[in-house]
Every structure is written in structure tokens, then in C-alpha cells.
Amino acid sequence: AQKVTQAQTEISVVEKEDVTLDCVYETRDTTYYLFWYKQPPSGELVFLIRRNSFDEQNEISGRYSWNFQKSTSSFNFTITASQVVDSAVYFCALGSSNTGKLIFGQGTTLQVKP
Amino acid sequence: GAVVSQHPSWVICKSGTSVKIECRSLDFQATTMFWYRQFPKQSLMLMATSNEGSKATYEQGVEKDKFLINHASLTLSTLTVTSAHPEDSSFYICSARSQGIIGELFFGEGSRLTVL
Numbered sequence: 001a002q003k004v005t006q007a008q009t010e011i012s013v014v015e016k017e018d019v020t021l022d023c024v025y026e027t028r029d030t031t032y033y034l035f036w037y038k039q040p041p042s043g044e045l046v047f048l049i050r051r052n053s054f055d056e057q058n059e060i061s062g063r064y065s066w067n068f069q070k071s072t073s074s075f076n077f078t079i080t081a082s083q084v085v086d087s088a089v090y091f092c093a094l095g096s097s098n099t100g101k102l103i104f105g106q107g108t109t110l111q112v113k114p
Numbered sequence: 115g116a117v118v119s120q121h122p123s124w125v126i127c128k129s130g131t132s133v134k135i136e137c138r139s140l141d142f143q144a145t146t147m148f149w150y151r152q153f154p155k156q157s158l159m160l161m162a163t164s165n166e167g168s169k170a171t172y173e174q175g176v177e178k179d180k181f182l183i184n185h186a187s188l189t190l191s192t193l194t195v196t197s198a199h200p201e202d203s204s205f206y207i208c209s210a211r212s213q214g215i216i217g218e219l220f221f222g223e224g225s226r227l228t229v230l
Contacts, residue, residue: 045221100211
């Protein structure tokens, strides 16, 4: 069965702190995709990153970085020097390369206080 | 970049009425579209997979007669909530899969349905 676990339900930090959002997944597929999405209070889903299961290189994009560890089935997301605008719900998702279906984690609500 | 548009973005209706939500891929052809539902403070759950020109495939527990999905063209899929009830109030989000690039998915802005 496929499953995505985001163990952290809510995280609260003070602006400029670094914060890591955890994501652990389960799949029997050999090829799959991993995603992170941001959902601000307005509701729309904002795409952050997609990772192919064959590509374990870590990625940095501005204040965002992602650590993909296939050995531990984890795809963690770090925000450096957090800002109030980062406050949102963040979803990690596992995608089938065959069907395109996404399985979402329960989401982590991040609150960044000024 | 690719854009997926949903309409309406929010709708309020009376119990017993039917509501149609459109999902359009604006600058690419989408052979497959997906419909997700999100209840307040919960995650997104896949409802159904919509393939152009064929019947939708529903996930377990989703009533196909209640949630009618039509994918008549490569740029448009519609979700009709028939005889809506308050428990159908939710945030409905579609995603479209572009051709050529495996796993390239684009999400719409979502449609918030409130049934009174």
C-alpha cells in the first residue's frame, strides 16, 4: 500500500528561525515521484518541488531546501530564515509515475510568528 | 507556465440542488484529470480519475452516481455534485496531467462548495 506520513501536525516558530518539515513515505513502486505543496489560507495549492525516485540529489531553491533519503524513505523540507509569509499548510505527496495519482500526507500547519 | 483553471471558485447552494464545477487546462492538453476533495483541516483525498473520452474511475467509497464526472475534451473536465447535501460541503480541487512529461501535474485553484 502507498502511504505518506507527516508526523508533525502543527509547528510554530518565530521569524528567522529555520524549520524542517518531515515526510516519510511507503510504496512498493520502483519508480515514483515525491512532491511538496504549500496551501496558504486562500486554499489554492502552490507547487514547490517534484522529485523523481531515481534522483536523490538534494535541492536548494532560495530559502527552501529538500533532503531526499531513499534509504529511510524520507523527503524532508527545510525553510531557512522563516518569514511570516511562509505560514501555511504544507503537504507532502507521493505520485505514481504510471497513473499520475497523488497520495497526500495529512499536512503540517506552519505558523511563523513575527 | 501551464495553468489549470477551476470555475466557480466558490458556490453556495440549497440542499437537494446539483452543482457543476469545471476544470480547464488553459494552455496544454490533458488526457487525464484528477478530482480531489478536501474537508476542513484535512488532507486531500482523490475522488476519481477522469480520462478524456471514457468513463471516470472512482476511488473506493466515492459514489459515482452522486459525483458525475465528464471529460468531454482534452481541456475540460466537469464534476457535478448531484442532489447536494450539507455533508458534501468541501473544497474540490482538480489536477491535470500534461502529455509528454510523465508526472507533470498542475492543480486548479479549487472550488469551495457550501450546501445549506
